[in-house]
Amino acid sequence: xxxxxxxxxxxxxxxxxxxxxxxxxxxxxxxxxxxxxxxxxxxxxxxxxxxxxxxxxxxxxxxxxxxxxxxxxxxxxxxxxxxxxxxxxxxxxxxxxxxxxxxxxxxxxxxxxxxxxxxxxxxxxxxxxxxxxxxxxxxxxxxxxxxxxxxxxxxxxxxxxxxxxxxxxxxxxxxxxxxxxxxxxxxxxxxxxxxxxxxxxxxxxxxxxxxxxxxxxxxxxxxxxxxxxxxxxxxxxxxxxxxxxx
Ligand SMILES: NC(=O)c1ccc[n+]([C@@H]2O[C@H](COP(=O)([O-])OP(=O)(O)OC[C@H]3O[C@@H](n4cnc5c(N)ncnc54)[C@H](OP(=O)(O)O)[C@@H]3O)[C@@H](O)[C@H]2O)c1
Numbered sequence: 309x310x311x312x313x314x315x316x317x318x319x320x321x322x323x324x325x326x327x328x329x330x331x332x333x334x335x336x337x338x339x340x341x342x343x344x345x346x347x348x349x350x351x352x353x354x355x356x357x358x359x360x361x362x363x364x365x366x367x368x369x370x371x372x373x374x375x376x377x378x379x380x381x382x383x384x385x386x387x388x389x390x391x392x393x394x395x396x397x398x399x400x401x402x403x404x405x406x407x408x409x410x411x412x413x414x415x416x417x418x419x420x421x422x423x424x425x426x427x428x429x430x431x432x433x434x435x436x437x438x439x440x441x442x443x444x445x446x447x448x449x450x451x452x453x454x455x456x457x458x459x460x461x462x463x464x465x466x467x468x469x470x471x472x473x474x475x476x477x478x479x480x481x482x483x484x485x486x487x488x489x490x491x492x493x494x495x496x497x498x499x500x501x502x503x504x505x506x507x508x509x510x511x512x513x514x515x516x517x518x519x520x521x522x523x524x525x526x527x528x529x530x531x532x533x534x535x536x537x538x539x540x541x542x543x544x545x546x547x548x549x550x551x552x553x554x
Contacts (some may be wrong), residue, residue, distance in 0.1 A: 317343035323521030
């Protein structure tokens with residue numbers, strides 16, 4: 309299988325690529341010319357590196373990059389700097405999701421492409437009843453106003469959920485929602501939930517980036533897992549306490 313990863317130079321994207329390589333997959337990465345990637349990828353036959361700015365890439369050019377890909381994963385996110393948060397492109401993730409979906413439609417695949425979007429436990433799945441308290445509503449309202457990456461994450465997930473939906477013959481999708489991201493060296497036990505089991509605002513859980521990478525890689529390579537989570541927005545947490553394992 310060949311998988312395109314965008315946001316591959318990021319902290320989670322790198323983990324996803326490494327997990328896919330461990331599973332024997334072929335990976336294409338699109339990274340900015342300034343993006344830093346591990347030296348090992350340069351010498352790795354199973355990694356194809358495309359240097360391009362995704363927000364300056366046209367749909368025909370993208371269609372050329374993805375024509376042999378059976379899955380596409382986005383780990384894009386705004387850099388946590390003033391420019392990354394408040395500068396352009398304000399809709400980095402949403403625009404990339406739309407571009408990639410349009411590019412898939414340019415060369416219709418025989419079987420649907422799996423599309424995986426890394427998102428956040430701070431976003432709700434509006435296909436389900438995911439109630440939040442008045443306090444959470446207030447904080448999320450403020451985040452929408454003051455932190456442009458948050459509405460971008462919401463709009464990107466909504467593009468798949470609403471615009472692509474569950475009846476598209478070319479694209480199947482899942483939106484992976486980790487909680488507070490941490491860095492670990494090894495994959496540890498983690499659990500995927502249909503909806504958040506705790507408040508992302510007032511009682512956040514932890515999700516290591518390597519576990520996000522492992523879960524996304526398994527979704528791509530294991531059809532039973534894919535069939536369980538396609539068209540859903542799994543929330544994943546590291547298993548930290550004995551009682552959570554039950
Ligand atoms: N922080 C948290 O606790 C948390 C929790 C849940 C979800 N999330 C979400 O998780 C996602 C990824 O997190 P992360 O820590 O892995 O992110 P990260 O390390 O900052 O990686 C972001 C990726 O996006 C790319 N990118 C940023 N701006 C770009 C632009 N203008 N054009 C093209 N590429 C661009 C970066 O490329 P360069 O390497 O070239 O900069 C990098 O590959 C984010 O969407 C975030 O909202 C975060």
